[in-house]
Amino acid sequence: MALLASLAVQFFVDFGGLIERLAGMRTGTKLTGYLDRPSTSSHAMSDFRAAPPQSADSQQDAYPHIYVKDTDVGLPSFQTTGFGRYSDFKPLASGGSAQLRTCRDKTLGRTVVMKTLHPHLANNAYMQSRFLREARVTAQLQHPVTVPVYDLGRDTEDRLYFTMKKVEGETVRSIIERQANGDEQALTHFGLERMLGVLIQVCNGLAYAHAHGVVHRDVKPENMLVGAFGEAVLLDWGVAKVWADEESEGDARIMEHQILTDVNQRPGTPLYMSPEQVRGGSDEIDARTDVYSAGAVLYEVLTLTEPLRGKQVHETFQKIVNEMPPPPRERAPSRQIPAALADIAMKAMAKRPDERFQTMEEMIEAIRGFRGRALESAG
Numbered sequence: 001m002a003l004l005a006s007l008a009v010q011f012f013v014d015f016g017g018l019i020e021r022l023a024g025m026r027t028g029t030k031l032t033g034y035l036d037r038p039s040t041s042s043h044a045m046s047d048f049r050a051a052p053p054q055s056a057d058s059q060q061d062a063y064p065h066i067y068v069k070d071t072d073v074g075l076p077s078f079q080t081t082g083f084g085r086y087s088d089f090k091p092l093a094s095g096g097s098a099q100l101r102t103c104r105d106k107t108l109g110r111t112v113v114m115k116t117l118h119p120h121l122a123n124n125a126y127m128q129s130r131f132l133r134e135a136r137v138t139a140q141l142q143h144p145v146t147v148p149v150y151d152l153g154r155d156t157e158d159r160l161y162f163t164m165k166k167v168e169g170e171t172v173r174s175i176i177e178r179q180a181n182g183d184e185q186a187l188t189h190f191g192l193e194r195m196l197g198v199l200i201q202v203c204n205g206l207a208y209a210h211a212h213g214v215v216h217r218d219v220k221p222e223n224m225l226v227g228a229f230g231e232a233v234l235l236d237w238g239v240a241k242v243w244a245d246e247e248s249e250g251d252a253r254i255m256e257h258q259i260l261t262d263v264n265q266r267p268g269t270p271l272y273m274s275p276e277q278v279r280g281g282s283d284e285i286d287a288r289t290d291v292y293s294a295g296a297v298l299y300e301v302l303t304l305t306e307p308l309r310g311k312q313v314h315e316t317f318q319k320i321v322n323e324m325p326p327p328p329r330e331r332a333p334s335r336q337i338p339a340a341l342a343d344i345a346m347k348a349m350a351k352r353p354d355e356r357f358q359t360m361e362e363m364i365e366a367i368r369g370f371r372g373r374a375l376e377s378a379g
Contacts, residue, residue, distance in 0.1 A: 065213035065243040071136040072129040083155045086114065086163070097127055097238075102166060105150070112150060116161040128160060134238035135162035137214060145205030145234045167233050172198065172297070173221035180304040190226075195301050196341075196371060198224065200364055201232035203294055207360040210287040213243040217285065219293035220272040221300060241285050270316045271306045272296045275351050278317045288353040291363055295348020295356070298367075299325065302341060303332040307349060325349070340370045 088104040092113060099116050115135075121127040132152075139149035152162040175195075178186035202224055206216060217239045225233040274292035276284035299307045307325035310316035325331070328342040344366045350356045357363040 066137060066140055067243050068133075071133040071140075071242055073132070074128070082151065082153060083161075086112075089114070097121060098131065103163075105163070111166050112163045113166045114161050114163050116155065116159050119157070119159060122159065130238050131160050131162075133240065133242065134236070137237045137240050137242060138164070141205075141209055141212060141214065141237070143205045143208045145201055145232055146237075147233060147235065167225060167227070169225040169227040169231075169233065171222055172224040172226060172301070175226065176221055176300055176304055192301075193371070193374075194230075196367055197230065198226050198232045199294070199298060199301065200367055202234050203360050203364045203367075205232075205234050206287075206290050206294065207364065209240075210290070210360055215241040215285055215287060216290050216293075217241055217277065218269055218272075219290050219297065220269045221297055222269070224297070241282060270313050270320075271309060273317075273320060274353075275321045276353065278320050284353070286353070287360060288356050288358065291348050291356050291360060292350075292353075294360070294363060295345050298341070299328055299345040299349065302328045302337045302345060303335065305331060321351075324351070338370065338374075340373070341367075344370070 085105060085107045086103045087106055089101045090103070092100040092102050094100065097118060099118065101114050101116070102111055103114050104110075105112050115131075117127065117131050135149055135152045138146055139152075142148075147167055148165045150163045150165070153160075155161050172195075175186055175190050179190065202219075206219070209216060214237075216234070216237060218236055219234070223235045225235060227233070272293045274289045276289060296307050308316060308319040308323060310319055324346070328335075328337045328345055329339065344363065347366075348356055348363055357366065
């Protein structure tokens with residue numbers, strides 16, 4: 001009997017995961033109008049799903065932390081770059097700190113994306129460390145929502161570069177904007193059920209990063225990419241917070257304090273920054289910072305508007321620190337937003353970190369719980 005019970009539990013766990021993946025790829029079905037009644041079986045199933053407690057040592061072995069001393073160290077001057085293996089460069093995009101180009105990897109015969117630090121930042125120690133951190137954090141976080149990094153070095157002009165997989169898709173920002181403009185294809189193809197599937201994938205990737213001691217700090221719709229086959233990618237780990245050992249922690253804190261105290265240089269994007277990010281200083285930043293930003297994205301997915309926006313950046317910061325956004329059902333009454341999802345978004349965006357979901361896994365389970373009840377109601 002114990003074996004049968006174990007097999008039955010595993011079936012439901014596996015079947016639930018299959019439904020989640022299929023739901024992320026389905027189009028059109030919306031979850032509006034489903035009952036938000038509590039599930040009588042969710043707590044019982046959570047008891048079966050709970051993994052046996054692990055010792056601190058075994059957790060450290062399974063999820064080794066990523067340290068600043070390993071991600072920000074400069075490249076040796078004698079290193080050969082292997083830059084000659086790349087050809088056929090084509091511009092893709094350009095930002096304030098780096099340029100993106102597609103190019104041909106002649107050795108492996110594939111097209112990759114090369115990110116190169118701008119020449120005017122060649123002597124900027126902070127931007128070089130941030131660039132190296134992005135490359136190494138992304139490379140070490142080997143998860144389906146992170147972009148595989150292939151190579152890191154210097155080009156023929158001594159500029160830092162790294163190459164990565166060329167990913168295809170549409171950003172959640174673009175999807176939301178099309179929906180807000182009444183685009184029927186976007187409203188139908190990216191229904192609420194599918195968008196929740198995308199958000200769960202991203203949150204799973206963030207939970208994985210948190211297990212390695214990494215906080216993204218810039219979770220926003222622009223950094224979420226949705227592929228044609230339902231896959232989700234979380235981009236731009238350049239401002240991620242990583243663990244610092246005692247040797248390098250002091251230097252890292254001094255550098256961040258010097259560079260990031262300017263209101264325009266704080267890690268993150270104003271509309272999705274948590275109150276602790278706005279206040280500045282890294283001591284308050286932890287996994288719950290990403291929970292806040294993920295909640296802000298969920299709020300926008302539900303309402304098609306940002307939670308808090310001022311006329312200027314300073315006013316936006318004041319609102320983030322001092323105000324709660326209107327509940328989603330008040331902000332967008334015509335969208336028929338389920339109360340349970342509205343509550344999840346508002347809890348994630350609580351001003352005090354100890355009033356939010358304490359881990360990304362808690363937020364994921366809350367969204368999954370809603371989807372499970374919605375499926376029961378639909379049946």
